[in-house]
Amino acid sequence: MNPLVRFFKVKLYTALFLLVLMLVIGVLGFRVISDYSWIDALYMTVITITTVGYGEVQPLDANAKLFTIFLILSSVVVLGYAxxxxTEYILSKNNFEEQKQR
Amino acid sequence: MNPLVRFFKVKLYTALFLLVLMLVIGVLGFRVISDYSWIDALYMTVITITTVGYGEVQPLDANAKLFTIFLILSSVVVLGYAxxxxTEYILSKNNFEEQKQR
Amino acid sequence: MNPLVRFFKVKLYTALFLLVLMLVIGVLGFRVISDYSWIDALYMTVITITTVGYGEVQPLDANAKLFTIFLILSSVVVLGYAxxxxTEYILSKNNFEEQKQR
Amino acid sequence: MNPLVRFFKVKLYTALFLLVLMLVIGVLGFRVISDYSWIDALYMTVITITTVGYGEVQPLDANAKLFTIFLILSSVVVLGYAxxxxTEYILSKNNFEEQKQR
Ligand SMILES: [K+]
Ligand SMILES: [K+]
Known part of the structure; x- marks a missing residue:
């Protein structure tokens, strides 16, 4: 396999792993801190990470708000990394095709 | 027609088709699972896919929450593809113009 | 002035004009269709176009929902254009600097 | 240090500084204008700037709505700048690697 492609695969899998990690942290967090059911915890985590944000499934106390702030800010960083x-992958693929055309 | 442009047109129409498909799946899903009216189902789907997310038009039960999670995650993948x-189209057009300038 | 820069300035001003147009259409629409106050209509329009979407300032009837769907979908197209x-401007500036370096 | 990298570091730190400034302005604004607690003011600011937008933590009066409109629009500009x-940094790094490969 092309070493450049392998290099990006590692980075893409890292980004995907971090996104799944955020999902797991979110679900466990809302379970433990706010006593949400499994489905509510997953629902709350998905609408938070994707910024859909319909509204809190059940009211959050101060601790749950701090956890949610942490989840949102971490997700923004992970999404930015992804x-x-x-973008880097698209650019390097584009370079490769540009050089083939010459 | 330029084969590169035709190639991107196919991909762009695929992305557009998938977006319309998500819209249709969303409307039918909220109709069937949550008994929303046609307008409410369309409204809920549009505010979900675009992540505006004012709030659930009517409360969702566990099944409707699972459907909404599926709709949000599928939409993110389709939007990412689009x-x-x-981006690839803008880049290849940019390459083309760059080479003309030389 | 560089003709390339002038070309992008026209496109950027077009995008900015369309965004302001969406803002005006949104404010007038929520004023007329939902009898919102000027501040509420502006607030609702801004949270809609930017997809913050806290929630409807006051409940929307079927007509107001159709108008909101139209406002959201138009804004997505205008934002995509912007x-x-x-992106095209950043790329062409980047080409220009790349060629200077050679 | 490479002057190009230093140039982008200055711009990246400026963007980061402006984001933190928006956070501080948001927290102080919701404290003063809407009498939010520190945690609520931080929570409201984070869900606003990231466009998660669950909903207003407590109802906003006309002045608080105008402040929120200002916070949202400023954040969009700052995020766009960031x-x-x-993007410019990724592109110039990509140029650099492309030229090494030749
Ligand atoms: K939102
Ligand atoms: K909301």
Missing amino acids: ITVI | ITVI | ITVI | ITVI
Whole structure:
């Protein structure tokens, strides 16, 4: 396999792993801190990470708000990393095709 | 027609088709699972896919929450694909103009 | 002035004009269709176009929901156009600097 | 240090500084204008700037709505600047690697 492609695969899998990790942290967090059911905890985590944000499934106390702030800010960083990796991959694929055309 | 442009047109129409498909799946899903009216189902689907997310038009039970999670995650993948295709198109058009200038 | 820069300035001003137009359409629409106050209509329009989406300032009837769907979908297209124009501008500036370095 | 890298570091730190400034302005604003607690003011600011937007923590009067409109629009501009700087950095790094490969 092309070493450049392998290099990006590692970075893409890292980004994907971090996104799944955020999902797991979110679900466990809302389970433990706010006593949400499994489905509510997953629902709350998905609408938070994707910024859909319909509203809190059940009211959050101060601790749950601090956890949610941490989850949102971490997700923004992880999503930013994922988008950067995908952009770099598109650019390097584009370079490769540009050089083939010459 | 330029084969490169035709190639991107196919990809752009695929992305557009998938977005319309998500819209149709969303409307039918909220109709069937949550008994929303046609307008409410369309409204809920549009505010979900675009991540505006004012709030659930009517409360969702566990099944409707699972459907909404599926709709949100699928939409993120389809939107990501659409943005990737548009970025590749802008880049290859940019390459083309760059080479003309030399 | 560089003709390339002038070309992008026209496109950027078009995008900015369309964004302000969406803002005006949103404010007038929520004023007329939902009898919102000026501040509520502006607030609702801003949280809609930016997809913050706290929630409807006051409940929307079927007509107001259809108008909101139209406002959201138009804004997505206008924002997509704005982002495309800015990306093209960054790329052509980047080409220009790349060629100077050679 | 490479002057190009130093140039982008200055821009990236500026973007980061402006984001933190928006956070501080948001927290102080919701404290003073809407009498939010520190945690609520931070929570409201984070869900606003990241466009998660679950909903207003407590109802906002006309002045608080105007402040929120200002916070949202400023954040969009700052986020747009941050994304532009990161894109320019990825592109110039990509140019550099492309030229090494020749
Ligand atoms: K939202
Ligand atoms: K909301």
